[in-house]
Amino acid sequence: MTAWELEALFGTLSRLPDVEADNLRAYDATDRLLLETAEGYLRPDSQVVVIGDRYGALTLGTLACTGVGHVRVNQDLFTGRAALQRNADAAGMDGRYTPHELGRELLQGADLILLQLPKSLAELEEIADAVARFAGPDAVLLAGGRVKHMSVGMNAVLEKYFSAVQPQLARQKSRILVAKNPRTVSGEPPFPVVEANPELGITLCAHGAVFSGARLDIGTRYLLGFLDRMPAARQAVDLGCGTGILATMYARHQAGARVIATDQSAAAVASAMATAAANGLGERISVIHDDAMSSFEAGSADLILLNPPFHLGASVHAGAGLKLFEAAARVLAPGGELWTVYNSHLQYRPALERYVGPTVEEGRNPKFTVTRSRKA
Ligand SMILES: C[S@@+](CC[C@H](N)C(=O)[O-])C[C@H]1O[C@@H](n2cnc3c(N)ncnc32)[C@H](O)[C@@H]1O
Structure with a gap:
């Protein structure tokens, strides 16, 4: 395939079902360079892989350019998985890749790994631990990124798992790190991190x-201060659950509630499941990998807890939060409540009124605002 044909393929790619906007593309120069x-x-x-x-x-x-017949793929985001499926169908390449979670099945026997x-x-x-642990002994990892998002810390992480790490010359503001000679890793994998939170x-x-690692985010901490004021729900949802802190704390607080934790990130889903199990709540908290509750029935929840994201990939974009407000409005039953915490400068209240319904400020500290929105 020529460079021109590759550009033509890129030009057909869509980000859907992810947010689309003029400044957001389905590919970048790093894909090309990799x-x-x-x-x-x-x-x-x-x-x-x-x-x-x-x-x-x-x-x-890879499938179109290189003569490789089949590729194993790992993507964290639900939307990325759905977009790949859609784009593969459109390009007639369905069935030529298999999705896997990060682990042995994905990597066993692999000799070339392409990483964004x-x-x-x-x-x-x-990722580096999994590659060193499970891929072939002669595996080469090509790790590419936008120069502005890369740090020397990345080289250091790779050097921990590969004995040769060579940064390549940057092109079109992207750079590849070539990591070779995986080191032998033994013992328990470093993730998931499991930590008691005494607070x-x-x-x-x-x-x-996962967002914030095993640490409590300060916005989440502020929202948790309002647990006593939240209604006793039959069906509560921790939307964008990360490690599942909100789901776990709410389930402990309201022994009668069923709780669903959901996130677009597979790492978050695995973390929230592990957190629920570690706290003896594996039976009461179900965890769902989904984009903005797309598989949830309308009107099926009476309480939604949300610490919304404000990043889309590397760009700051209010659309990520607004998409979740819209989703909450659909999934809440009439009279149901959405409790949201956000950086006060984001001024989400008019949007919450517009998407969900009457919204009151329950609290505000120097940084954050907590609101309660009632579905009309
Ligand atoms: C600010 S973090 C909050 C995590 C957790 N609730 C906490 O308080 O620590 C926002 C979370 O929303 C998730 N998220 C972003 N967009 C989403 C979407 N469209 N559908 C589901 N989850 C989403 C992110 O993956 C991230 O885990």
Whole structure:
């Protein structure tokens, strides 16, 4: 496939069902650079694994460009998985990749791993550990990112798991780190981190990619101060659950409530399940991997707890929060309540009124606001 054909393939890719906007693309220069660099490492019988593909550019680009017949893929986000599926269907490449969680099935026998570098060092460490642990002894990891989002800390993490790490020259503001000679890793994997939180009296479990790790976020702490004022729900939802702190604390507080924790991130889902189990709440908290509760029935919850995200990938974008308000409005039963905590400068209250219904400020500290919105 020529460079022109690759651009034509990229041009057909869609971000859906993720938020679409003029400044947001389904591919970037890192995808292009990773695919070009991969050509130098491919063997006729190469087993290729793609990790962190955003919307399918890397997976479909590999299948279209390189003569590789099949690719194993790991993506954290529900939306990324759905977008890859849609884009693969549209390109007639369905069935030529298999999705896997991060682990042995994904990596066993692999000799070339293409990675879109994640945001956090913890997520990179979990990936690097898995590659060193499960991939072939001669595996090469090509880890690419936008230069502005890369740090020397990333090299240090890779050097812990590979004895040769070589940064390549940057091109079009992207750079590849080539990691070779995986070190032998033994003992327990470093993730999930399991930590007792004495302030909350619970144990938190965190995979590398999860928001705030095993620490309590200060916005979440503020929202938890309002547990006593929240209604006793039959069906409560922790929307964007991360490690499942809100679900766990609410379930402990309201012994009669059924609680669903849901997040778009597979790492969050695995973390929340582990947190619920670690606190003896595995039976009462169910955890669902989903985008903005798309699989939930309308009117099925009477309480939703939300500490919304304000990032979409690397860009700050209010759309991520607004999408969850809209989803909450759909899933709440009439009279149901959405409790939200947010940085006060975001001034979400008019949007909450518009999407959900009458919204009152329950509290405000120097940084955060907590609101209660009632579904009309
Ligand atoms: C600010 S964090 C809060 C995490 C956790 N509730 C806490 O308080 O520690 C926001 C969470 O929302 C999740 N999220 C963002 N967009 C989402 C979407 N469309 N559907 C489901 N979860 C989403 C993120 O993955 C992240 O875990």
